[in-house]
Amino acid sequence: MMCLDYIIVGSGFSGSVVAERIVNVLNQRVLMIEKRNHIGGNCFDYFNENGILIHKYGPHIFHTNYKHVWDYISQFTEWNYYQNKVLGLIDGKKVPIPFNLNSLYVLFPYRLANLL
Incomplete structure (x- = not known):
């Protein structure tokens, strides 16, 4: 039987960050439960059969003024620079x-x- 310290329901931004912090800072074991077949919540994209990047739940634009937040998230992703001009x-x-x-x-x- 698996010994767990925490169970987190949902692997969107909040659930993923909390799980990562528990594992890497507290050195505890986490089980994440997610109803979808992917992590990241609505901020999920994938490449289709033609190699085109698809934003499954619509486009997502991340911006922050906090360097520590930017640095933290940058550990887990590559960025596509985008400037929104309407x-x-x-x-x-x-x-x-x-x-x-x-x-x-x-x-x-x-x-x-x-x-x-």
Whole structure:
């Protein structure tokens, strides 16, 4: 019979991090129970038969201002650099969305944009 210290239900981000910390910091044994056939929760992707990366549950973009969080997660993954820039077309001009000061500078002359 297997001797366990912890049972964790769900292998999304929270369950996976807690399990990893218990194993590697506390040196305890963990059983993870997951209803899906993969770990990672909704942040799961795979390559299809044509070699195309598929985000099974939709795209996932990770961002943080905390270096220790970035460093921790980087132990377990490789990153694809991505910068999200959404533009709307207003009067033939590409304007940053959500609307901000840069949007004003695109739409109006500089002096007028500064007055707004």
